[in-house]
Amino acid sequence: MSHTEKPKEYCGLCGVSGGERVLERIQKGLHTLQHRGQEAAGVMVSTGPSCLLHKATGLVEQVFATIPPAWFDDGVNLTRGISHVRYGTAGGSIAANAQPLMVNMAGQTVGIAHNGTICNAPSLRRELQNDGALFQTTTDTELILHLMSRALQKRCHGHLWDALAEALSQLKGAFSLLLLTKDTMVAVRDPYGFRPLAIADYDDGGYMVASETIAFGVTGATSVREVEPGEMVIWNHSNRLESRRFADSPRRAHCIFEHVYFARPGSYVFGDSVYQVRKELGRQLAREAPVEADVIVPVPDSGLYAALGFAEQSGIPLDMALSRNHYVGRTFIDPALTSSRLKLATSKLQPIPEAVIGKRVCLIDDSIVRGNTCRARVHTLRAAGAREVHLRVSCPPHRFGCYFGIDFPEREALLANKVPLRDLCRSLRLDSLSYLSQTGMLSCVRTRKPEDFCCACFDGEYPVQPDELDKRP
Numbered sequence: 185m186s187h188t189e190k191p192k193e194y195c196g197l198c199g200v201s202g203g204e205r206v207l208e209r210i211q212k213g214l215h216t217l218q219h220r221g222q223e224a225a226g227v228m229v230s231t232g233p234s235c236l237l238h239k240a241t242g243l244v245e246q247v248f249a250t251i252p253p254a255w256f257d258d259g260v261n262l263t264r265g266i267s268h269v270r271y272g273t274a275g276g277s278i279a280a281n282a283q284p285l286m287v288n289m290a291g292q293t294v295g296i297a298h299n300g301t302i303c304n305a306p307s308l309r310r311e312l313q314n315d316g317a318l319f320q321t322t323t324d325t326e327l328i329l330h331l332m333s334r335a336l337q338k339r340c341h342g343h344l345w346d347a348l349a350e351a352l353s354q355l356k357g358a359f360s361l362l363l364l365t366k367d368t369m370v371a372v373r374d375p376y377g378f379r380p381l382a383i384a385d386y387d388d389g390g391y392m393v394a395s396e397t398i399a400f401g402v403t404g405a406t407s408v409r410e411v412e413p414g415e416m417v418i419w420n421h422s423n424r425l426e427s428r429r430f431a432d433s434p435r436r437a438h439c440i441f442e443h444v445y446f447a448r449p450g451s452y453v454f455g456d457s458v459y460q461v462r463k464e465l466g467r468q469l470a471r472e473a474p475v476e477a478d479v480i481v482p483v484p485d486s487g488l489y490a491a492l493g494f495a496e497q498s499g500i501p502l503d504m505a506l507s508r509n510h511y512v513g514r515t516f517i518d519p520a521l522t523s524s525r526l527k528l529a530t531s532k533l534q535p536i537p538e539a540v541i542g543k544r545v546c547l548i549d550d551s552i553v554r555g556n557t558c559r560a561r562v563h564t565l566r567a568a569g570a571r572e573v574h575l576r577v578s579c580p581p582h583r584f585g586c587y588f589g590i591d592f593p594e595r596e597a598l599l600a601n602k603v604p605l606r607d608l609c610r611s612l613r614l615d616s617l618s619y620l621s622q623t624g625m626l627s628c629v630r631t632r633k634p635e636d637f638c639c640a641c642f643d644g645e646y647p648v649q650p651d652e653l654d655k656r657p
């Protein structure tokens with residue numbers, strides 16, 4: 185997928201409870217999750233007697249570089265912490281929406297970090313405001329704190345995690361969460377398991393929880409398991425892992441697009457290696473939509489592994505004929521700069537004439553959303569001397585929006601809705617175009633069953649029924 189067409193990313197979570205070098209482990213882990221959000225980063229830690237918070241707009245490295253020196257004073261012992269990278273979806277792009285959020289609740293400091301989208305957030309917000317709640321941010325995440333606070337006042341008599349369970353039972357949609365108090369860390373995954381969240385441990389008794397397992401290896405942690413859909417995992421003051429269910433799972437609805445595009449190839453999500461699934465998507469695509477071509481060309485970086493699989497299956501050599509300029513400014517830092525992002529992205533990938541002159545080129549991309557940069561890419565490949573340009577896409581056409589944490593463009597802007605499929609090939613000035621079928625896509629995952637995945641942005645079958653959804657403007 186081209187960078188200008190990238191659906192706005194959602195968030196990444198990394199938390200550590202117990203063990204040594206807590207802050208260093210969090211920083212390294214969160215850094216591996218930078219692809220899940222580049223707008224803001226934040227970290228909240230417990231020193232034992234109290235909690236500290238630092239967050240700002242910017243990348244992980246930039247934000248951690250400005251942590252106050254007092255955090256590193258002799259005698260400050262960081263025992264646990266949670267962290268977050270954000271690319272605003274629900275709530276807009278303002279600094280106040282950076283996470284974790286930290287509040288005082290019934291005399292305790294509580295922090296929260298969230299990945300996902302609460303589908304019924306607008307009606308819950310209205311209800312809470314009618315009850316007198318004052319919001320400091322426009323994020324869905326703050327709702328959870330208000331719901332906890334209300335549950336504490338009404339029913340739960342000071343039991344914070346009972347109040348959390350009560351709050352969670354009112355939410356609809358996608359939520360992987362980390363929460364922190366001065367002596368406890370909690371990890372939560374919604375009953376459908378839309379977004380990944382996994383647990384690892386260290387030899388020294390510490391634990392890490394992260395959106396993707398890629399965070400574990402770089403810090404020396406060993407994968408233990410996923411947080412189950414509908415599960416709350418609590419590490420208390422003695423760092424003992426306690427599991428509680430807060431809801432039954434009506435079904436699983438893991439986001440298949442994590443495998444197609446979002447997650448890093450070095451991660452396991454929903455039980456499968458992203459690398460293996462992505463390569464298998466390419467193999468399956470080659471079986472479903474063979475092509476007569478001289479060279480397979482991935483659209484870097486995200487089309488690479490599907491292209492490897494396609495080349496292996498088809499026997500057609502792969503060549504890196506699109507060269508990426510790594511020194512073009514980051515196109516994703518400011519989500520408001522749409523026109524300048526477009527200009528930057530079109531100059532980010534350049535064809536290498538020696539690799540394409542006189543050749544029948546088959547491009548492999550992970551998806552087409554708007555189609556603008558795809559059209560430009562075909563043009564530049566032909567200008568560089570390609571005799572034919574074919575395109576194979578490693579997922580079905582995107583036709584629907586996502587209510588579960590991914591910010592796709594409005595439906596009318598999606599290419600597959602603007603141009604009938606039979607006309608797309610001509611519209612993009614391609615010699616041939618094929619998408620992977622939904623059945624073919626789902627056949628590439630191994631651990632979970634096809635019906636355990638959400639494919640709503642492809643087929644419009646929303647796991648949380650649309651009549652339960654508060655449509656966002």
Ligand code: SF4
Pocket residue numbers: 378438439440441442585586587588589590638639640641642
């Ligand atoms: S609608 Fe698409 S992007 Fe959203 S959770 Fe479902 S599969 Fe993922």
